[in-house]
Amino acid sequence: MKYRFEGNEGERVPKDVRKLIVNPGVEILPYTMCYERDMLKEVILPQGLIKIESNAFGKCSMLPVIKICCTVESIGIYAFAYCRQLQKVEFELLSLSSSSPRLKTINTSAFTMCLSLQRIKIPSSVNVIGKGAFQNCKVLVEAILCTTSITEVPEDGFKECRALQTVSLPKSLERICFGAFSRCTSLVTMILPLDSQPIEIGPEAFYRCKSLSNVLLPKESNAFMSPTDCKRKDTFHSCEVLKRCFGDGGDCIVAGLVARFDNCPFHRLCYDQSSIEAQELCQSTFAERTTKDDESSLVDKFGMTPFHIFFSAPEPCQDLLQVLLDKYPYHTGILDCKDANGKRPLDYLLSNWTGTTKVLFQMLLQRWMVDPLARWGTTSWREDMQRKIQTIMAGHRMESLFDRAYYAFECYEGMGAMYILEMALWKEKLKGERRKDAIKRQALDREQCRSVCGSNIVIPSVKTFLDINHPTRA
Structure with a gap:
């Protein structure tokens, strides 16, 4: 079922709607106007829309994509919360009139529990992100905030985003608040511009970020150290990789991250x-x-x-x-x-x-x-490797296919090393024979030369160190 939303007072979208078209001229999508519409799969928003209010699309569990037009200035509390199939949020960059995005605020829990959302890139116009805005987005891998003008990553902003690996933050950042990245167990990289100002990092901001390692903190940054009578934990509590490298104390970790690339x-x-x-x-x-x-x-x-x-x-x-x-x-x-x-x-x-x-x-x-x-001049090897790479690019088990291709490459590399060693031994034997009899030049075929130069003994002995196997086994 298709439905056109006209923006009349008290208007609500029918329960069985599959496609929603918001008419031009509508400026506000009101509170719960499309809440819990389990069959909704497509939404078209018009230019001129200004505000998406609280719970407007909350619990639309089958909605896969939302494209937010550049005229929207605010996304309300729980506006898209619990949209469990939402895989992609597109923020339109330019309108037909070439105006820049106007979005300023993404409010509290706006996208919490969007369990299929894989990556998010926040527009440059945004200056406020509310508490728990992306909390529990379980498969979110990448969050790009580097062009925004936010001054803080909010409390619980990305808490429990267990697949999150990379986040990039803006130069304007001043604070990372309580629990902002708590339990982001896959988080490895947090990028801050090299010329960033010092930042304050709150309690449990990186609690149980056990993989965190690729971070460079600005000089004079500081982190929360928990007093003995405080229930809140240290900023880097249970950050296993950081503690193995820098020690258990928060001050040691901060100092280590400030000097992260000093010798690199x-x-x-x-x-x-x-x-x-x-x-x-x-x-x-x-x-x-x-x-x-x-x-x-x-x-x-x-x-x-x-x-x-x-x-x-x-x-x-x-x-x-x-x-x-x-x-x-x-x-x-x-x-x-x-x-x-x-x-x-x-x-x-x-x-x-x-x-x-x-x-x-x-x-x-x-x-x-x-x-x-x-x-190396080995056409058959090169063609075989090209076929393997094409298979990787077309396949779904890319990591496994890459492992097999790399194994084959190592085999080729090892065989190449073996051939070079054989040639070197052969050359030395020929030199030796010529020195013995400068007048009589001996004509040795390859098999004979292999025997008399000793490669038939040397090569098998070194093959184990070269780890050579035939590549067709890969």
């Missing part, structure tokens, strides 16, 4: 990608090459490489990835390098899969797993 300049550049252009990163790369050993700063104290930092950021930049690949052209071992959370760089990319990250994934595998095989 390239990690720092990859951390806040919005603050650096590719050209600047190229210049930094050149300077570092002339002053530092690349290997010495490749892995930080959390086991993270620049690629871990890069891929855990929201909306990673393609140009910056190209710079990284130019800097580390032969470091294919990074693909299998696990950090303190047991994750490889591409694990972060695969868990936040979008059209943009798909391009980055292809780019990286081409550079590190196809191009080396092409340089």
Whole structure:
């Protein structure tokens, strides 16, 4: 059933509606006007709409997508709460008149218990987010707030978002309030601009954020330390990875996070990608090459490489990835390098899969797993690897398929090393024979040379160290 909402006083949407069209000229969607409409699957909002009031779409359990037009200024309390199938919230950036978004306030619990919401990008016009606005969004992976002008992440703002891995915050931020990210057990990365002001972090703000590691706090920031008679817990209570690295005290953790990238300049550049252009990163790369050993700063104290930092950021930049690949052209071992959370760089990319990250994934595998095989001149190996990568891109079990492709690459790499070793032994034997008889040049075929140069003994002995198996087993 389709229904047109005209905005008449006391008007309510029928229970069995499937498609709701709000007529042009309607400026306010009133309290509970579409509350608990279990069959609603589509909503069309008009330009000119100003306010969505409390519980307007609360418990519309089958609504998958909502597009909020740029004229909306306020989203009310529980406006979309308990919309359990809501996967996507689109904030329209520009209207036909090219005006910028007007949304200022997302009120208390506006999107709480949206159990299917995967990512949220808040418009730049927003300056207030209410208490518990995104609480219990169980599959939310990424929250981008970096362009807003909010001064605080509210109490319980993202509490119990157990799948949340990455959040980016604005330069205007002053406070992270009580329980803001409490029990976000998958949260690894919190990005603040490199030139941010000091922030205050409240009690239990990161309670049980056991994976948190990729954070750089501004200097002079401070965190809540619980007195013995206080029921509220420390800011970083049960942050296991941070405590293993910096110690148990809150002051130690804050000091460690302020100095997070002091000895890792390239990690720092990859951390806040919005603050650096590719050209600047190229210049930094050149300077570092002339002053530092690349290997010495490749892995930080959390086991993270620049690629871990890069891929855990929201909306990673393609140009910056190209710079990284130019800097580390032969470091294919990074693909299998696990950090303190047991994750490889591409694990972060695969868990936040979008059209943009798909391009980055292809780019990286081409550079590190196809191009080396092409340089070795092994056409069949290269073609096999290209087929494996195409299978990954088309598949649904991407992590498993990548593991198999990487295993095959390691096999090819090992066999290449074996061939090089054999050639080196062969060459040394030929040199030795020629030194014995400079006049008589011996013609040795490959099998004979293998025997007389000792490779038939040496190669089997080193194969176990090269971990060589035939790639068709992958």
